[in-house]
Amino acid sequence: MQYRIEAFDVVVVGAGGAGLRAAIEASARGKRTAIICKSLLGKAHTVMAEGGVAAALRNVDERDNWQVHFRDTMRGGKFLNNWRMAQLHAQEAPERVRELERWGAVFDRTKDGWINQRNFGGHAYPRLAHVGDRTGLEIIRTLQDKGVHGGIAVFMEHTVVKLFKSEGRICGALCYERETGRFLLFKCKAIVLATGGVGRCYKVTSNSWEYTGDGQALGYEAGADLMDMEFTQFHPTAMVWPPSVKGILVTEGVRGEGGILRNSKGERFMFKYISPLFAKETADTEEEAKRWLEGDKAARRPPELLTRDEVARAIRNEVKQGRGTKHGGVFLDISWRDPAFVKAKLPSMYHQFKELAGVDITKEPMEVGPTMHYHMGGLRVDAESAMTTVPGLFAAGEVAAGLHGANRLGGNSLSDLLVFGKRAGEFAATWAERHEAREPDAAEVGAALQGAMAPLEREQGENPFALQAELQQVMQDLVGMIRERGELGQAVERIQELKKRAQQCAAPGNRMYNAGWHTALDIQHLLVSAEAITRSALLREESRGAHTRDDFPQTDKEKWSKVNVLCRPGADGAMSVTTEPLPAWPDDARKLIEGTLEAVTTKEAA
Amino acid sequence: MAQRGNVTMRLWRGTAAGGQFVDYQVAREEGMVVLDAVHAVQAQQANDLSVRWNCKAGKCGSCSAEVNGYPRLMCMTRLDLFDPGEPITVAPLKTFPLVKDLVTNVRWNFESAKRIPPLKPGPLTAEEQRKGEFQMMQQDVDRIQEFRKCIECFLCQDTCHVLRDAQDTDKFFGPRQMIRLANLEMHPKDSADRIPMIKKEAGVGMCNITKCCTEVCPEHIRITDNGIIPLKERVVDRYYDPVTMLLNALRPGNTKLR
Ligand SMILES: Cc1cc2nc3c(=O)[nH]c(=O)nc-3n(C[C@H](O)[C@H](O)[C@H](O)COP(=O)(O)OP(=O)(O)OC[C@H]3O[C@@H](n4cnc5c(N)ncnc54)[C@H](O)[C@@H]3O)c2cc1C
Numbered sequence: 001m002q003y004r005i006e007a008f009d010v011v012v013v014g015a016g017g018a019g020l021r022a023a024i025e026a027s028a029r030g031k032r033t034a035i036i037c038k039s040l041l042g043k044a045h046t047v048m049a050e051g052g053v054a055a056a057l058r059n060v061d062e063r064d065n066w067q068v069h070f071r072d073t074m075r076g077g078k079f080l081n082n083w084r085m086a087q088l089h090a091q092e093a094p095e096r097v098r099e100l101e102r103w104g105a106v107f108d109r110t111k112d113g114w115i116n117q118r119n120f121g122g123h124a125y126p127r128l129a130h131v132g133d134r135t136g137l138e139i140i141r142t143l144q145d146k147g148v149h150g151g152i153a154v155f156m157e158h159t160v161v162k163l164f165k166s167e168g169r170i171c172g173a174l175c176y177e178r179e180t181g182r183f184l185l186f187k188c189k190a191i192v193l194a195t196g197g198v199g200r201c202y203k204v205t206s207n208s209w210e211y212t213g214d215g216q217a218l219g220y221e222a223g224a225d226l227m228d229m230e231f232t233q234f235h236p237t238a239m240v241w242p243p244s245v246k247g248i249l250v251t252e253g254v255r256g257e258g259g260i261l262r263n264s265k266g267e268r269f270m271f272k273y274i275s276p277l278f279a280k281e282t283a284d285t286e287e288e289a290k291r292w293l294e295g296d297k298a299a300r301r302p303p304e305l306l307t308r309d310e311v312a313r314a315i316r317n318e319v320k321q322g323r324g325t326k327h328g329g330v331f332l333d334i335s336w337r338d339p340a341f342v343k344a345k346l347p348s349m350y351h352q353f354k355e356l357a358g359v360d361i362t363k364e365p366m367e368v369g370p371t372m373h374y375h376m377g378g379l380r381v382d383a384e385s386a387m388t389t390v391p392g393l394f395a396a397g398e399v400a401a402g403l404h405g406a407n408r409l410g411g412n413s414l415s416d417l418l419v420f421g422k423r424a425g426e427f428a429a430t431w432a433e434r435h436e437a438r439e440p441d442a443a444e445v446g447a448a449l450q451g452a453m454a455p456l457e458r459e460q461g462e463n464p465f466a467l468q469a470e471l472q473q474v475m476q477d478l479v480g481m482i483r484e485r486g487e488l489g490q491a492v493e494r495i496q497e498l499k500k501r502a503q504q505c506a507a508p509g510n511r512m513y514n515a516g517w518h519t520a521l522d523i524q525h526l527l528v529s530a531e532a533i534t535r536s537a538l539l540r541e542e543s544r545g546a547h548t549r550d551d552f553p554q555t556d557k558e559k560w561s562k563v564n565v566l567c568r569p570g571a572d573g574a575m576s577v578t579t580e581p582l583p584a585w586p587d588d589a590r591k592l593i594e595g596t597l598e599a600v601t602t603k604e605a606a
Numbered sequence: 607m608a609q610r611g612n613v614t615m616r617l618w619r620g621t622a623a624g625g626q627f628v629d630y631q632v633a634r635e636e637g638m639v640v641l642d643a644v645h646a647v648q649a650q651q652a653n654d655l656s657v658r659w660n661c662k663a664g665k666c667g668s669c670s671a672e673v674n675g676y677p678r679l680m681c682m683t684r685l686d687l688f689d690p691g692e693p694i695t696v697a698p699l700k701t702f703p704l705v706k707d708l709v710t711n712v713r714w715n716f717e718s719a720k721r722i723p724p725l726k727p728g729p730l731t732a733e734e735q736r737k738g739e740f741q742m743m744q745q746d747v748d749r750i751q752e753f754r755k756c757i758e759c760f761l762c763q764d765t766c767h768v769l770r771d772a773q774d775t776d777k778f779f780g781p782r783q784m785i786r787l788a789n790l791e792m793h794p795k796d797s798a799d800r801i802p803m804i805k806k807e808a809g810v811g812m813c814n815i816t817k818c819c820t821e822v823c824p825e826h827i828r829i830t831d832n833g834i835i836p837l838k839e840r841v842v843d844r845y846y847d848p849v850t851m852l853l854n855a856l857r858p859g860n861t862k863l864r
């Protein structure tokens with residue numbers, strides 16, 4: 001089998017916010033840098049982000065600063081976050097956002113002409129820099145333009161299928177070009193994985209076809225640790241009707257701008273679900289919530305802006321108790337605000353509902369329900385350098401774990417991409433400076449090629465699309481928002497069976513832009529994450545953040561508040577799951593969070 | 607009223623070497639969009655069918671195609687827009703070289719983008735330097751934010767007759783890049799001079815203001831009125847305005863009238 005060879009210092013896999021920011025940095029530091037992505041440039045998930053990017057710029061509320069952002073992030077993550085990542089993130093996010101402005105991004109302005117900021121769930125002050133409800137588009141286009149002018153070699157519509165090591169160090173990657181099906185071997189000194197999340201292992205998700213957990217699987221197979229895989233974020237508000245749009249996101253910005261949640265009885269139910277952790281700063285009457293929205297600094301925030309895990313569970317409970325809408329959701333209402341305001345602040349939501357559901361959100365409420373949205377877990381990385389446990393292999397963005405702990409705050413992902421994308425690029429460049437290139441082993445390359453070609457050569461076999469749908473159903477039914485030992489055990493068994501069948505997928509047709517072939521390869525990656533999510537969820541016998549166990553409804557203040565769950569390949573090739581203590585908090589970090597710890601006694605699964 | 611039963615999807619299958627339309631029957635579901643129907647064909651009847659998509663919500667600009675002859679985003683085009691008895695024809699964008707089925711080679715757009723000089727921030731106030739931010743009023747950025755809504759679906763490029771019929775891709779960058787240029791030119795803090803390249807390389811003069819691009823833009827960007835016409839005016843001011851021409855001619859080192 002023929003393949004072309006390319007040589008670079010740094011290879012970045014993924015061209016979303018994290019990958020682009022990493023590539024810009026590595027290239028600016030004089031390293032020959034390539035960026036590889038599955039879609040066209042500018043189409044990565046980052047383009048879909050709506051609400052905003054979190055950074056304590058202090059343009060709208062002077063009380064904000066990095067310490068408050070740090071505290072909010074830790075509280076949102078139920079203290080499982082890597083404290084050092086949370087600190088670096090809060091400290092560096094403002095400069096990363098401002099730098100985008102100098103590169104051409106045009107954020108919405110305050111009255112004085114500075115970058116405007118909006119409210120979001122779990123953030124104490126208006127903190128999210130934004131552009132209407134298309135912030136991700138602004139960020140990816142800015143980075144894309146910066147990148148192509150910065151001398152990065154772009155390989156778009158290429159998919160990486162395997163990483164290679166030599167004497168324990170990363171040295172190359174194999175990929176195929178989607179258009180032709182031809183293979184390329186990249187030889188390099190450092191690799192940055194910025195491949196995003198795993199949403200496609202669920203049936204109802206806001207994520208695109210790209211989110212098949214490739215980076216998690218590539219890293220895992222190269223020997224890197226996966227961490228916190230049980231924490232899958234179900235965003236509380238997605239479209240539920242018509243069926244064709246089920247799962248498509250409704251930005252939290254709707255609630256940030258005053259959107260109210262009601263059940264089918266017309267009750268504003270979120271007042272019933274205020275957990276002790278947030279009771280002090282959450283309004284307990286409609287009147288107070290309204291005053292807050294009008295800018296009264298003495299008033300407390302509306303309960304609709306509690307963290308995502310809390311709101312998602314509340315909605316699920318309302319529906320379960322029979323107070324849901326006809327299509328199994330609840331109502332989200334912004335129609336009480338001035339129509340011109342709604343169209344200016346939430347233009348794409350307005351169009352999305354108008355065109356896809358025939359609903360005018362300036363006149364009537366939306367029907368919404370939870371959707372699989374984001375993965376807090378992923379590759380374990382060093383806080384400073386973003387290096388995984390494999391030397392020379394770095395990871396940033398949604399594929400990496402640590403910053404968000406058990407639950408991510410809205411807006412903290414875009415800032416994560418910028419802060420740790422830059423760090424990954426910087427440290428990958430330094431690594432490339434200090435290490436020589438090595439040769440990938442020819443036999444390993446040959447075996448990887450053969451494996452990749454197998455589905456095309458099989459005359460008959462499983463339909464990859466049907467198999468993926470089966471996996472999605474298993475995860476949706478057995479490893480969903482509310483989990484339980486028996487079901488998780490069943491899921492592990494089903495995944496083992498699907499793993500065997502995935503080896504028997506057949507893809508009719510040739511190598512040219514063949515969606516069946518691509519899906520047959522993607523599903524093998526997807527299964528690694530599905531298994532890790534399930535096994536980690538089984539091990540963590542408590543409820544915390546986005547992980548809710550019906551059989552262990554309490555948040556455990558002893559054992560489970562002190563450990564991360566890790567997955568790595570065992571000696572026999574099977575996945576091994578273990579725990580490891582969280583890094584200890586230094587005194588100054590502890591002080592910032594102090595006083596809020598005792599309140600983590602959620603009994604939300606009621 | 608929800609439409610029921612099957613719909614006939616007439617999809618282009620083939621490569622640059624040749625191909626034909628093939629009919630597929632798909633069961634309708636309420637609210638279905640063209641992209642759903644194409645995906646149903648792909649999952650059940652033609653696994654190797656090539657189609658681009660990502661967001662399924664009109665945000666990424668991947669799923670452009672010609673639906674019943676009109677350039678559209680497949681994910682934002684509902685089946686019930688069309689006569690229930692008739693087949694729905696989906697063809698790849700005509701302006702770009704075909705790769706396979708519904709996928710075309712749009713790389714040219716990325717290459718011309720690379721040739722456009724990026725933002726060059728001009729002199730900043732002391733306050734701006736201290737903060738590391740620009741001070742710009744919302745009303746002064748409203749007009750460039752309109753251009754920045756572009757999702758790079760390239761439907762406007764597909765429609766523009768200069769590119770579509772004449773295939774003059776070496777003479778005209780097309781409407782998408784015109785608004786990229788307009789965005790940079792109208793940025794309150796930009797200090798670069800792109801007028802010569804807008805005239806020559808990018809070929810703004812090739813546009814004869816038919817406004818077809820504006821009509822197909824899914825982001826409702828007023829490409830011609832707000833982007834291209836002001837650029838044309840700037841070019842005219844520079845090159846054909848008598849006062850400017852005189853000043854240019856008198857500029858040191860300039861030996862001939864332009
Ligand atoms: C609808 C929606 C709205 C959101 N809104 C917000 C918000 O308002 N604020 C916020 O902070 N966050 C938001 N998020 C989350 C945030 O957008 C994502 O977490 C973030 O964009 C991920 O960025 P990334 O750089 O890690 O990956 P992505 O942007 O997803 O990029 C991944 C890249 O990796 C490439 N890739 C993957 N596998 C391979 C492979 N095998 N070979 C080659 N390339 C590969 C892909 O092609 C892609 O280029 C939102 C998410 C969604 C879905």
Ligand code: SF4
Binds near residue numbers: 767815818819834
């Ligand atoms: S207005 Fe100009 S750019 Fe737009 S379609 Fe017509 S000729 Fe092309």
Ligand code: SF4
Binds near residue numbers: 756758825827829
């Ligand atoms: S200007 Fe409009 S039609 Fe043209 S590429 Fe951008 S979004 Fe698409």
Ligand code: FES
Binds near residue numbers: 669680
């Ligand atoms: S899939 Fe993104 S615009 Fe259609």
